[in-house]
Amino acid sequence: MDKIYISWEEFHKDTKSLCEKIKASGSYDKIIAVSRGGLVPAGIVSYELGLRNVETVNVRSYDDGKEGRNDEVIYTSNVGEVNEKTLVIDDLSDTGNTFRLLKGLFPQAKFITVYAKPEGVSEPDIFEKKLPDKWIVFPWD
Numbered sequence: 229m230d231k232i233y234i235s236w237e238e239f240h241k242d243t244k245s246l247c248e249k250i251k252a253s254g255s256y257d258k259i260i261a262v263s264r265g266g267l268v269p270a271g272i273v274s275y276e277l278g279l280r281n282v283e284t285v286n287v288r289s290y291d292d293g294k295e296g297r298n299d300e301v302i303y304t305s306n307v308g309e310v311n312e313k314t315l316v317i318d319d320l321s322d323t324g325n326t327f328r329l330l331k332g333l334f335p336q337a338k339f340i341t342v343y344a345k346p347e348g349v350s351e352p353d354i355f356e357k358k359l360p361d362k363w364i365v366f367p368w369d
Contacts, residue, residue, distance in 0.1 A: 229362070231363045232360070232362050232363070232364050232365065234343075234365065246269070249356065250273065254312075256279065256314065257279065257281060257313045259281065259316075260283050263286040264286075266317045266318040266319055269318070273317060279315075285316075285333075319342050320342065320348075320359075321341045321343070321351050327348070331351075338354065339353050341354075341355045347361065
């Protein structure tokens with residue numbers, strides 16, 4: 229399988245560039261990081277936008293052997309009010325399943341990701357870069 233390797237330098241540059249798009253889109257007061265992949269970009273975005281209010285939601289994806297990939301929320305911190313000033317951040321929108329699931333919980337939030345693949349490109353409100361449908365190897369992998 230073809231793989232795309234993303235370095236720390238590239239990821240940091242792309243996330244900082246994503247921050248410019250976020251700033252241009254409005255004003256925000258909270259981040260919900262999708263654990264685990266969204267933790268790193270959420271940290272960078274929180275520094276770049278000066279947002280200290282960062283919460284988490286943990287989504288598990290698995291293959292049950294019968295019906296394929298399923299996503300489920302397994303933990304949500306006390307995120308409080310979620311509205312149009314809330315950013316939900318992940319590292320990658322692959323199939324879009326995670327964001328579709330979370331949009332049911334946080335319908336007013338703005339969904340942000342650093343990278344999007346063709347199948348998942350329609351789910352984030354803002355993303356930095358479209359990637360081909362290949363396995364992505366992040367610097368923390």
